[in-house]
Amino acid sequence: MATGRTHRPATRSRGIPEATVARLPLYLRALTALSERSVPTVSSEELAAAAGVNSAKLRKDFSYLGSYGTRGVGYDVEYLVYQISRELGLTQDWPVVIVGIGNLGAALANYGGFASRGFRVAALIDADPAMAGKPVAGIPVQHTDDLEKIIKDNGVSIGVIATPAGAAQQVCDRLVAAGVTSILNFAPTVLSVPDGVDVRKVDLSIELQILAFHEQRKAGEEAEAVLEAEAAAAKEIREGPDGDVPAVMPA
Amino acid sequence: MATGRTHRPATRSRGIPEATVARLPLYLRALTALSERSVPTVSSEELAAAAGVNSAKLRKDFSYLGSYGTRGVGYDVEYLVYQISRELGLTQDWPVVIVGIGNLGAALANYGGFASRGFRVAALIDADPAMAGKPVAGIPVQHTDDLEKIIKDNGVSIGVIATPAGAAQQVCDRLVAAGVTSILNFAPTVLSVPDGVDVRKVDLSIELQILAFHEQRKAGEEAEAVLEAEAAAAKEIREGPDGDVPAVMPA
DNA sequence: CCATCTTTGTGCATGCATTCACAAAGACAT
DNA sequence: ATGTCTTTGTGAATGCATGCACAAAGATGG
Secondary structure (H helix, E strand, O other): OOOOOOOOOOOOOOOOOHHHHHHHHHHHHHHHHHHHOOOOEEOHHHHHHHHOOOHHHHHHHHHHHOOOEEOOOEEEHHHHHHHHHHHHOOOOOEEEEEEOOOHHHHHHHHOHHHHOOOEEEEEEEEOOHHHOOOEEOOEEEEEHHHHHHHHHHHOOOEEEEOOOHHHHHHHHHHHHHHOOOEEEEOOOOOOOOOOOOEEEEOOHHHHHHHHHHHHHHHHHHHHHHHHHHHHHHHHHHHHOOOOOOOOOOOO | OOOOOOOOOOOOOOOOOHHHHHHHHHHHHHHHHHHHOOOOEEOHHHHHHHHOOOHHHHHHHHHHHOOOEEOOOEEEHHHHHHHHHHHHOOOOOEEEEEEOOOHHHHHHHHOHHHHOOOEEEEEEEEOOHHHOOOEEOOEEEEEHHHHHHHHHHHOOOEEEEOOOHHHHHHHHHHHHHHOOOEEEEOOOOOOOOOOOOEEEEOOHHHHHHHHHHHHHHHHHHHHHHHHHHHHHHHHHHHHOOOOOOOOOOOO
16 A cells, blocks of 8 residues: 555546645635625735735645636636636535533624535533523524433534633533534633544733733844943943944943 | 754744644644643653644654653653643743634634633624624624734734635735734635734635535445446356456447 | 746745753762 | 662654645636
């Protein structure tokens, strides 16, 4: 048995790099915008600019999907929209459940970006009995007790967890046991799942912390630059304006 | 002038890889949990398990911060919490503004993970005059007109954009002009900013699309496995149970 | 039908990240 | 003290991603 690298001529080869997959939605969004403006074709350069990436990277990304461009012209917008949608699996209907209808869960339920991309919110689930029946984004909230039945009745394979951290693992276990194989986790916890189940996490505070790191670094460099400038100025005063002297350390 | 790699003995060296920075908040969270349970020390193996990463990776990550472990024992939890916090810049106060107080903005304002990490929501800003003055998460919403003044009065350097896509770039421009140098963008748009300004984006629908891709791949592999099994069975029937025949293609 | 010009698709080089595997460091018992 | 045992910190190997730079492809005009 060969290790199976690109054994398929030009059809959907299995070896699309993760980094590329992560960018496809970005391209898709830019292409959709072009499509709405009835732009017929787009060059890699233009599309790359719209998506905020390097054009060589974009071309390489597309090359994993097949040769969908025309040299000298560019890419057909509609065709590319279709190809990327198909590759991402957006041409089919994905029923999704959201568990945990607090502020965030409600925001997600109302988020327009889901419905417009083939994702259908099949159910909203919350552990609070007082929430049961109350409509959020036009969908009545159901109680956690019915989680398993809801998953099975709707053929749900993607679950979104927006519960407090403490409840997340337990909810996750129940989702997986009921047949969910992909989970989007907004709770600030590391979820453990069996093989074959995908988890992606979105952590609001982690992103801020990364920003803070860079922010601090910027401030630090500025301060350092100031210090260096001051030191240079002081040196200037001590040594006169030529300054290339093997200086003796002041005490 | 040297290229400046690790020119400082053990202090905060500037060359911490991005990938490591992105994991520090993860470690910090795991360590905080241990700290709350009054665990004094932790080995790289244990902590790595809690953070959901490889232990060698964790040790290498920590090695960029300095030698904070004790061989044969592990890491001192409290000390490490402090060191990582300091490295990430969480020992100082970061006033943050949230622009766009819809469902998501409100969820962010209410999100506990910010306040507990040195982030202080200094102001909530929305373009809707009807929102002005209305308290969300105990903080009165202010109108966009006052954006510049709010930024300056509070010394805000981090802004969170939770507006619709159409308004994001404009808000971003105003934030940057007013002095914000780090932006966390929840709007599904590519923001363009001048050099020196950091942007991180969180896109809810992109994450779902990536999950859908893998979900489809799983389904496809299953179907393929079934097909292969069927093919093998058919072959078995045609050729008998040894099967290692240089088969002639059927027409 | 040929020449020119644009734009794709990709081989190659470079750099970053991950993982392995082990020597050095220290705790702890005897 | 000395030896054993655990766990860190890191060199080295591998793999993945990025971006350059260019040949091949095709459109377009004469």
